[in-house]
Amino acid sequence: MAVIPVAIAGAPYEVRIKAGILAQAGRHCRPFVRKNRVAVVTDEHVAAKWRATVEASLAGEGIASQWLVLPAGEATKSWAHLAQTVDFLLGQEVERKDNVIALGGGVIGDLTGFAASMVKRGCGFIQMPTTLLAQVDSSVGGKTAINTPMGKNLVGAFHQPSLVLADPLALDTLPLRDTRAGYAEVVKYGLIDDAEFFEWCEANGEKLLAGDAQAREYAIARSVAAKARIVAQDEKETTGVRALLNLGHTFGHALEAETGFSDRLLHGEGVALGMVLAARFSARQGLMHGQDAERVVRHIGAVGLPASLRALGLDCDGRRLADHMLHDKKMDAGTLPFLLMRGIGQTFLAKDVDLGEVAAFLDEELAA
Structure with missing residues (x-):
């Protein structure tokens, strides 16, 4: 145990x-x-x-x-x-x-x-x-x-x-779709600050999803240990440390809102696609190497999680998705901090993101 x-x-x-x-x-x-x-x-x-x-x-x-x-x-x-x-x-x-x-x-x-x-x-x-x-x-x-x-x-x-x-x-006893959705949160810990764990996910993710008991227990224990470490530093998300756990969630919650918080897009699926969008937006801003961003996209897609915004078939534009973000819990004095990446395992809290640029980026992704 x-x-x-x-x-x-x-x-x-x-x-x-x-x-x-x-x-x-x-x-x-x-x-x-x-x-x-x-x-x-x-x-x-x-x-x-x-x-x-x-x-x-x-x-x-x-x-x-x-x-x-x-x-x-x-x-x-x-x-x-x-x-x-x-x-x-x-x-x-x-x-x-x-x-x-x-x-x-x-x-x-x-x-x-x-x-x-x-x-x-x-x-x-x-x-x-x-x-x-x-x-x-x-x-x-x-x-x-x-x-x-x-x-x-x-x-x-x-x-x-x-x-x-x-x-x-x-x-x-779970449908594979639900387990895949949960796996998005496993990958998240590698992307936050543990590049070695992301490499483990690349090598073992499909095995975990296929039911390998050892891989599942290892991933659960390592993920929980990572979250416990972060939460102990910032229980109520006042210093910015715990906010790192929201990687993928700002984009993901906007997508969940647009799909009516329904089974059309499970929470973990929204987080997975949110991490794809965070990686691509980071690369677009010159923060993250494009090859690293595409590595994130490839792994998310390889395990059967949504890795393309256009594939959702949304009937909206980027501005509408960005408007959903105005209700995000992280809003602070009228600004919305974003979790972006300088590389795999190098997530940080960006407080100077222009929602207009986010909307334009989402328009590009919707049309890609």
Whole structure:
């Protein structure tokens, strides 16, 4: 079992990564459950595959579980389902020192974590991420949120989990498209500041996606360790260090908004294409060698992720996509910092990007 400590001041916790850990969830959760019952939030797809396993494991430790099963999909990160989740937790008489369980992908983790941050002014929660994206990214670091018609993740809170249990076996029950989407967040860590890991991804990415257990566990552990290191330096994204984790997200969130936060473009697919656009825009600005940018494009495309803006078939222009970015959480005093690259493993926060130039660049990409 790989154990990655997340050294948040005042709220440290562990990420435990092991094949089969969901079948041992009761033993791992027992020290974090004060009563002999716990509230669990999941979605209908995850419940069909993992509820019986987790429920039995908790029962084996004398812990009864009460379940809220929500619809699957990005649309669940809404005001309505947040209210439903809060009401469920209050109905279960959750107390401030209790932990609730989030069993699912990023949508369930974000929604449950945000609800936990509100109930009784903040109760605890345990993340059990079941997608690659959630295991390497959203379950770690304490960002919780819902979407609104104005944009993605605009209403939320920083609320760290008490424990994260990541089971690579859960990936075996996912559609390949979902695993590919999560893989985008793995590649991201190489592009941020670890060129050696990006090389590993180039050599092993297809093997990971094909189900190689060793490659999956290695990638999850290395990605979590990278995120833990960055989050420990800048928990609430005030110094610019944590902002590096948003590589690909400014472009990606604009694309998600344009496609209605729907299954037309999964979050990880948006991030993948966002990293392609960040690399190409960096090269266009003379910041990154064109060969490095195309290396990013080739790898993203080689693993089956979207690597061309035109291929999305969007009915809009670059200005409309740029306008979506005005609702980005990183907006600061009317300016929008961008994550750009000086090379592979050399991401930086640029604060002087002209959105007009971004719109013109996107027009070029839409027509390419």
